[in-house]
Amino acid sequence: MFYPTYARRSDPFALMRSMLRDVDRVTPTRTAQPVFPAVNVWKGDEAVAVTAELPGIDPSDIDISVKDNVLTIAGERKAPEVPEGARWHRNERSYGRFSRAVWLPYSASDDTVEARMTNGVLRIVVGRPDEDKPKKIEIKAA
Amino acid sequence: MTNDVTQTAEKTATETPETTTGGRIYRPLSDIVETDEGVTLMLEMPGVAAEDVDVTFEKRVLTIRGKVQHTTPETLQLAYAEYGEGDFERSFTLSDDFDAEKINASVSHGVLTVTLPRAAEAQPKKIAVTAA
Numbered sequence: 001m002f003y004p005t006y007a008r009r010s011d012p013f014a015l016m017r018s019m020l021r022d023v024d025r026v027t028p029t030r031t032a033q034p035v036f037p038a039v040n041v042w043k044g045d046e047a048v049a050v051t052a053e054l055p056g057i058d059p060s061d062i063d064i065s066v067k068d069n070v071l072t073i074a075g076e077r078k079a080p081e082v083p084e085g086a087r088w089h090r091n092e093r094s095y096g097r098f099s100r101a102v103w104l105p106y107s108a109s110d111d112t113v114e115a116r117m118t119n120g121v122l123r124i125v126v127g128r129p130d131e132d133k134p135k136k137i138e139i140k141a142a
Numbered sequence: 143m144t145n146d147v148t149q150t151a152e153k154t155a156t157e158t159p160e161t162t163t164g165g166r167i168y169r170p171l172s173d174i175v176e177t178d179e180g181v182t183l184m185l186e187m188p189g190v191a192a193e194d195v196d197v198t199f200e201k202r203v204l205t206i207r208g209k210v211q212h213t214t215p216e217t218l219q220l221a222y223a224e225y226g227e228g229d230f231e232r233s234f235t236l237s238d239d240f241d242a243e244k245i246n247a248s249v250s251h252g253v254l255t256v257t258l259p260r261a262a263e264a265q266p267k268k269i270a271v272t273a274a
Contacts (some may be wrong), residue, residue, distance in 0.1 A: 047218065055186040087177075089176055091173055118189075
């Protein structure tokens with residue numbers, strides 16, 4: 001890395017700051033926690049849909065809320081009940097509370113949001129409010 | 143700080159040969175628990191219905207296949223994707239003391255649970271010692 005010594009002579013900490021910036025770039029400051037759940041976002045003229053894979057979660061354990069244009073999916077992944085004295089061979093799945101916020105392109109009210117869960121896949125459809133829809137402007141004859 | 147890349151689920155594709163349709167095959171995440179009665183496997187297969195799961199046990203190899211039902215909303219276009227959809231496939235080699243007739247499999251909310259009870263003759267028997 002190249003640190004020009006002539007730059008900002010009046011600021012004695014400039015070099016140190018620029019070195020720290022380079023360190024930040026290569027070493028993540030916090031261990032990257034995978035975000036759960038992963039979402040796919042679908043767009044159309046009339047609605048936006050958000051799909052997420054939530055295997056093993058009872059629909060009653062999922063909270064979906066909409067405030068302005070932020071859609072939040074929260075809940076808990078419960079660990080399976082295993083009998084006493086059972087030995088774990090593999091534990092690849094993870095458990096615990098989760099929360100995920102998704103920005104929507106427009107504000108939606110609760111009554112235009114519909115959620116459905118099939119085979120562990122959650123699908124939320126948010127209808128586009130009328131005031132957000134583009135208005136067609138007619139051209140008048142002169 | 144600078145590297146704020148959204149890192150999502152640990153869904154990994156299998157290293158099996160390619161599919162003819164070009165779709166991907168994923169390796170379902172598994173929990174495996176052993177008790178004195180047998181072994182229980184729990185596999186995450188979101189989007190797979192019970193009738194689309196295929197469990198086979200042949201020559202000590204337990205193979206699990208699941209055909210995904212795609213959740214493509216009609217009239218909508220994919221704008222942002224964090225996960226891929228595809229069939230699931232994974233196999234495990236087990237010891238040969240399981241009763242193939244009594245294997246039980248069920249699907250609940252996209253999680254397949256397979257219970258393999260140990261064969262009766264393989265379960266440890268306690269032999270009572272009598273005083274002569």
